[in-house]
Amino acid sequence: MTTTEHPAPASADRTDLRLLDAWWRAANYLAVGQIYLMDNPLLREPLAPEHVKPRLLGHWGTTPGLTFLWAHLNRVIVRDDLHVLYVTGPGHGGPAVVATAWLEGTYSERYSRVSQDADGMKELFRQFSFPGGIPSHAAPETPGSIHEGGELGYALAHAYGAAFDNPDLLVACVIGDGEAETGPLAASWQGNKFLHPVHDGTVLPILHLNGYKIANATVTARITREELIAQLEGHGHRLYVVEGGFDGEDPMAVHERMAATMDEIVAEIARIRTRAAEQLAAEGRVDRPRWPALILHTPKGWTGPREVDGLPVEGTWRAHQVPLAGTRDNPEHRAQLEAWLRSYRPEELFDDDGAPRPELAALTPSGDARMSAIPHANGGVLLRDLKLPDFTQHAVDVPRPGATQASATGTLGAWLADVVRANPTTFRIVGPDETASNRLQAVFEATDRQFVGEILPTDEHTAQHGRVLEVLSEHLCQGWLEGYVLTGRHGLFNCYEAFIHIVDSMFNQHAKWLEASRHIPWRRPIASLNYLLSSHVWRQDHNGFSHQDPGFIDHVLNKKAEVVRVYLPPDANTLLSTMDHCLRTRDYVNVVVAGKNPGPQWLSVDEAIAHCARGIGIWDWASTDGGAEPDVVLGCAGDVPTIETLAAAALLREHLPQLKVRVVNVVDLLRLQDAREHPHGLADREFDALFTTDKPVVFAHHGYPSLIHQLTYRRTNHSNIHVRGYKEEGTTTTPFDMVMRNDLDRFHLVADVIDRVPGLAVKHAALRQHMLDERLRCRRHAYTYGVDAPDVADWVWPG
Numbered sequence: 001m002t003t004t005e006h007p008a009p010a011s012a013d014r015t016d017l018r019l020l021d022a023w024w025r026a027a028n029y030l031a032v033g034q035i036y037l038m039d040n041p042l043l044r045e046p047l048a049p050e051h052v053k054p055r056l057l058g059h060w061g062t063t064p065g066l067t068f069l070w071a072h073l074n075r076v077i078v079r080d081d082l083h084v085l086y087v088t089g090p091g092h093g094g095p096a097v098v099a100t101a102w103l104e105g106t107y108s109e110r111y112s113r114v115s116q117d118a119d120g121m122k123e124l125f126r127q128f129s130f131p132g133g134i135p136s137h138a139a140p141e142t143p144g145s146i147h148e149g150g151e152l153g154y155a156l157a158h159a160y161g162a163a164f165d166n167p168d169l170l171v172a173c174v175i176g177d178g179e180a181e182t183g184p185l186a187a188s189w190q191g192n193k194f195l196h197p198v199h200d201g202t203v204l205p206i207l208h209l210n211g212y213k214i215a216n217a218t219v220t221a222r223i224t225r226e227e228l229i230a231q232l233e234g235h236g237h238r239l240y241v242v243e244g245g246f247d248g249e250d251p252m253a254v255h256e257r258m259a260a261t262m263d264e265i266v267a268e269i270a271r272i273r274t275r276a277a278e279q280l281a282a283e284g285r286v287d288r289p290r291w292p293a294l295i296l297h298t299p300k301g302w303t304g305p306r307e308v309d310g311l312p313v314e315g316t317w318r319a320h321q322v323p324l325a326g327t328r329d330n331p332e333h334r335a336q337l338e339a340w341l342r343s344y345r346p347e348e349l350f351d352d353d354g355a356p357r358p359e360l361a362a363l364t365p366s367g368d369a370r371m372s373a374i375p376h377a378n379g380g381v382l383l384r385d386l387k388l389p390d391f392t393q394h395a396v397d398v399p400r401p402g403a404t405q406a407s408a409t410g411t412l413g414a415w416l417a418d419v420v421r422a423n424p425t426t427f428r429i430v431g432p433d434e435t436a437s438n439r440l441q442a443v444f445e446a447t448d449r450q451f452v453g454e455i456l457p458t459d460e461h462t463a464q465h466g467r468v469l470e471v472l473s474e475h476l477c478q479g480w481l482e483g484y485v486l487t488g489r490h491g492l493f494n495c496y497e498a499f500i501h502i503v504d505s506m507f508n509q510h511a512k513w514l515e516a517s518r519h520i521p522w523r524r525p526i527a528s529l530n531y532l533l534s535s536h537v538w539r540q541d542h543n544g545f546s547h548q549d550p551g552f553i554d555h556v557l558n559k560k561a562e563v564v565r566v567y568l569p570p571d572a573n574t575l576l577s578t579m580d581h582c583l584r585t586r587d588y589v590n591v592v593v594a595g596k597n598p599g600p601q602w603l604s605v606d607e608a609i610a611h612c613a614r615g616i617g618i619w620d621w622a623s624t625d626g627g628a629e630p631d632v633v634l635g636c637a638g639d640v641p642t643i644e645t646l647a648a649a650a651l652l653r654e655h656l657p658q659l660k661v662r663v664v665n666v667v668d669l670l671r672l673q674d675a676r677e678h679p680h681g682l683a684d685r686e687f688d689a690l691f692t693t694d695k696p697v698v699f700a701h702h703g704y705p706s707l708i709h710q711l712t713y714r715r716t717n718h719s720n721i722h723v724r725g726y727k728e729e730g731t732t733t734t735p736f737d738m739v740m741r742n743d744l745d746r747f748h749l750v751a752d753v754i755d756r757v758p759g760l761a762v763k764h765a766a767l768r769q770h771m772l773d774e775r776l777r778c779r780r781h782a783y784t785y786g787v788d789a790p791d792v793a794d795w796v797w798p799g
Contacts, residue, residue, distance in 0.1 A: 017255045020071050022349060023103070023363050024251075026356060027067035028303055029344040030099035033121070034128035035060060036327060036337055041121040042346055042354055047338040052328040057129040058136045059092040061320040062176060064302040065208045066096035070371065072258050073172055076266050077365045083169050085487070086371040087159045089185075090176035090208065091138040091149025098128065101143045101372035103356055104364045109373075110143050110522050118354030140517040144372035146379070146486040151509045153182030154479045156205060160191035161483020162376060163201035164469075165425050169376060170269065171203045177220045178213035184475035184506075189235040191476065193453040196465050197276035197289050202269050205237070205293045210300035212317035221297075228295070238290045240265055243297035246315065254298070265292045285464060288452045305340055308333070375488075380524025382488030386427060386583055389418040391576040395605035398573065401621055402646075402797030404601040408594045408639065409534050411572035412579060413442035416492070419583070420446040420467045428484060430469045430477040431494040438494050438534040439596040443468060474502040481529060482510050490527040490583060497533040497593060498540065498549040507589065511559040514587050518562065525586035532579070534596045536702070537726050538640035541738045548730035548738075550703035553669070556591050557707065561678040566669040567592045568702050570642040571601045573608035574667055581612065593702060595639045600797065602642070615668030615680060618690065621799060622649050622663040630662035632757050633691050634749070637666040638702025641725070643795075644739055645700045647746035650798050652753060655767050659757070664690050672711040684716065693717050696756035700744055701725035722752060736788040740775055747771040747778075 033041055035058035040051040066088060077084055088097055101107040102124050107114055114120045114127070127133030134141045137149020147158050159173035179185050195203060211221040220228055229239050240261050244254030272289040279286050301319025306312070313323045324340075326333040351357055368375055375381045394415040396406045419427060420443055429435060429443060436444075448466035455462050469480060474495060481491045510529060517523040533552065540547040553566050565588050569575040575594045582590040602619075603611055611617050623630070636645035642665060652661050666672060668680055675681040682690075691697050693716045701708050705723035712718050729741040739745045754760045754768045761768070781789040 016075075017252060017259060019359055019363055020075060020259075021251060021255055023074070023360050024067055024071045025344040026349040026360060027070065027096065027099045027103055028064055029341060029346050029349065030102060030121070030124065031063045031067065031095035032060070032304075032341055033125045034058065034095045034098060035322060036324075037125040038130070039122060039126075041125055042118055042350060043338065043341060047334055047341075049328050049334070052334065052337075053130065054328060056322045056325060056327070058095055059090075059321050060095070060304055060323055061210060061212070061300040062090040062093040062208065063096040064304070065210060065296060065298050066090065066093045066174060067100060068258070068298070068302075069172070069174060069206060069208075069296065070096070070100045071363075072255075072262050073371065074363060074365055075259065076262055077369055077371070078363070080266060081369070082266070083369065083374065083376075084371055085146070085162055085169060085171045085374055085376050086144060087147050087155050087162070087171060087173040088138045088145065088149075089147070089155030089174050089179045091147055091151060091155075092136065094135065094137045094139070094142065094149055095128065097138045097142050097145060097372075098124070098134070103360070104370045104372045105361075106143045106370055106372035116355045121350075121354050140513055140520055140523060144370075144374060144377045146377050146483065148509055148513055151506070152179050153184040154475070154482075154506060154509075155179065156185055156188035156191060156203070157476050157479020158483035158486070159203045159205075160188070160195060161480035162487040163195060163203050164428065164480070164484055165199065165489065166201040166376065166487065167199060169201035171201060172206060173203060174206045174208055177207065177209045177211070177218040180207060180220050181218065184473075184479065187471075187473040187476055188479065189232070190471065191480075192236050192291050193288065194450055194469060194471070195291075196450065196452055197273055197286055198280050199465050202273070202291065204265065204269070204291075207232070207293070207295045209295060209297040210302075211315065212300050212320060214320050215317050217317075232293055232295075236288070236290055237293035238268065239293055239295065241295045241297070243295075245298040245302045251303070258296075261294070265294060268292050286452070303343070305336055308336065377487075378522070378524055379486050379488035379526045380586075383524070383526060384426065386419065386490050387422040388580060388583060389415065389422055391415050391580045392605050394418075394576060395608075396572045396601050398601045398604045401602045401799055402600040405598045406572045406601050407439050407596055407598050408569065408572040408575045409532070409596040410439040410442070412532075412575050412594070413440035415576055415579075416440060417443045417446035423490070424467070426489045428467050428469060428481070428489070428491045429494065430481050430491060432474050432477055432499070433470050433472050434494060434496055434535070435468055435470060437596075438496075438532070440494060474499060475506065478503040478506045482506070485527045485529055488526065492530045492532055492583075494532040494534065496547065497536040497552065498547045500531065500533055500552045501549065501555070504552075504555055507556065508559075511563050511589055514563040514589070515560045518587055528582060528585040528588040528590050530579075530582045531589070531591045533591065533593045536593055536595060537730075538638075538702070538738060539595055539597050539735060540730075541733050541735050544732035545730040548726070550593075550726050553591055553593065553703050554707050556589065557710075559589070561670070561673075563588055565590045565680070567667055568638045568669055569594055569612070569667055570636075570639050570665055571599070571603060571608070573601065573603050573605045574612055576605070577609050577612040578667065593638065599639060600643065602646075611665070612667050616664065616666045616671040616682070616690065619663045619665055622646055622797075623661055624649075624653055624657075625660040625662045628660060629692065630695060631660045632753050633662045633664055633695060633697040634753075635664045635666065635691070635697055635699035637669055637700075637708075640739065641700035641702055641744060644744055644746045644749060646797055647795055648749035648753070651746060651750050651771075655750075656760075656764065659753075669711070672708065674714045687715055688717065691715070691717055691721070695720065696753070697721045698749055698752045698756065699723045700749060720756075722756060724749065724752070734782040734786070734788045736778055736792045737782045740779060745775065747774045
């Protein structure tokens with residue numbers, strides 16, 4: 001069904017809508033004031049240059065549409081006692097959401113200096129996009145927001161993430177028509193195939209067509225209405241359309257159409273949910289509903305200046321940011337700004353003290369029902385600890401180092417199944433069709449993949465209600481999990497290591513959100529966003545070069561130390577301990593990299609717990625320094641680098657028994673950093689005790705070598721640290737040839753030791769040559785037989 005016009009319903013008579021229009025005018029007045037004014041907030045005197053900010057920053061064009069929708073949602077919230085979370089896709093419309101939060105009283109509750117009076121209004125205006133103030137976008141500082149203005153394209157994914165497991169929540173997601181052009185948003189329309197109409201909440205997508213981006217028309221505004229409707233109906237929605245405000249149309253007519261349409265949408269959502277509950281009770285299943293979606297078509301910069309300097313503004317790209325750019329120095333622009341502000345008739349909206357008039361305040365929902373105060377937008381208020389089962393019950397038995405073979409992620413999967421069972425409504429696993437590929441398939445003993453589309457008898461572990469969300473879009477996985485944790489729940493994102501880069505920008509924005517929110521007193525801590533990266537660079541030998549990239553951890557470590565953590569557990573028991581820790585943390589992004597293939601297990605569960613608690617430590621059983629100062633330190637971080645380092649240590653023990661070798665394994669990569677730069681960093685004396693102040697260090701790293709140098713550049717012994725890691729040499733080959741191509745193999749590590757320990761290069765040149773010959777032998781074997789030489793493939797620790 002499409003609705004372009006509707007009679008006003010009895011519940012929204014013209015008197016009510018005139019009050020609603022006044023509320024909307026008040027919000028628009030406050031929004032314009034934020035962009036332009038630093039004094040004279042109620043226009044009690046003629047506008048003068050000193051009343052205008054010297055730098056005008058902000059976005060007007062989308063703002064009146066955002067406030068219009070907010071006003072109409074408030075009407076149905078009050079009438080029907082709804083719980084609505086407002087997700088602002090055009091987040092650069094920060095003036096709108098800040099204005100509505102102040103109008104609802106929430107802003108003054110959060111920031112007492114911004115009171116609901118003339119002085120508070122002045123502060124509200126002055127602080128906006130001003131040094132020492134608040135950003136011009138919707139941001140963590142904005143009450144009611146879970147979506148930052150720079151996150152273009154992610155709004156609808158966040159909305160679905162917020163709706164999962166929140167059956168009483170309606171998420172109204174405003175999508176800008178510029179945002180609608182992005183890849184993540186295009187994929188996000190598929191979210192309705194995963195949303196359960198009984199167990200989950202409701203998402204109402206609202207595509208706000210105002211025609212333009214910054215300086216160009218939008219695609220969705222320039223295709224035919226029929227084509228756009230067909231597109232969204234094809235995504236499974238029932239479409240409603242409201243348009244108006246063009247050619248000077250009376251806003252009251254648009255309010256009438258919008259009120260009628262919103263009533264029908266709310267009623268349709270209620271009907272869908274009632275029918276679904278009845279069907280689920282009777283049949284144990286539900287039909288996938290056609291959820292409502294709304295298209296709102298209004299002019300860009302609606303109610304703003306129609307024309308400036310002889311050029312059209314309202315309804316064009318010129319309204320996008322600041323329509324009147326010269327108001328401080330240009331008297332004509334200043335007069336036009338004053339006329340614009342007075343067109344909202346502020347004397348009708350605010351009393352003598354500058355507070356909203358009582359009849360406007362009466363239109364605002366109360367308490368937590370206000371969209372600016374809803375607890376879901378401050379998820380830490382709702383957050384409850386996970387019930388985490390004892391992971392030691394799933395530990396691998398390791399009677400001695402290297403005696404047991406196991407898959408680290410396979411072992412973890414069995415514990416995650418218990419986590420799912422213990423937390424049936426507050427924990428989800430997301431991933432791009434890789435849960436089983438990453439060997440976490442044991443979780444399907446406890447739950448299924450959730451999918452509300454057609455399910456065939458040949459589908460495995462797929463049901464209409466489950467705890468695993470799989471969709472072949474890393475953007476959706478990231479957005480869903482962000483929305484889920486921001487609204488007070490917990491989760492895990494598992495992904496192939498090389499393809500997690502797809503969400504680099506999304507990670508950036510979430511990390512920035514955490515950085516900012518940690519310093520906002522009323523923002524409560526939320527669950528950490530946890531990544532498990534498997535199918536990693538050293539075991540993508542079969543897929544080849546395109547699947548070989550360990551650089552996400554480098555990207556992560558560019559963020560503030562207070563919010564990022566990176567872990568490289570070397571075996572299954574350390575992975576269990578690490579993940580148990582990560583799921584208990586708050587306000588972090590935790591990145592855990594672990595292999596899925598069977599491999600040697602090094603530590604018993606008790607040893608693993610102690611090692612993970614330290615984050616770094618000497619493995620005495622692999623070392624030959626006997627507690628004395630070593631001749632060389634072999635450092636390692638990551639499962640495959642650990643295997644190669646231990647194999648190198650065994651070769652050195654065999655061929656150079658007099659050499660004092662110390663093996664240091666790193667689980668928590670940030671332990672390498674200076675304690676002054678990261679809270680997990682080692683003090684210099686602790687670092688020096690492990691790595692010495694003057695002895696050679698040969699470090700085998702999971703990722704790019706430069707990262708280790710970046711972390712250790714301030715250390716006393718940095719000039720002696722030599723790092724081996726991935727150096728962008730990859731192809732389809734064997735596992736050992738892969739490490740040889742990057743000089744991370746055991747033979748090259750032994751050669752590195754010979755090259756760097758004083759006195760060995762000349763004396764043991766023959767041994768060095770033998771190591772290089774061994775590399776040639778292993779490569780010939782791989783190229784001849786297609787598999788690694790048995791002595792390498794089946795190597796075990798000789799201890």
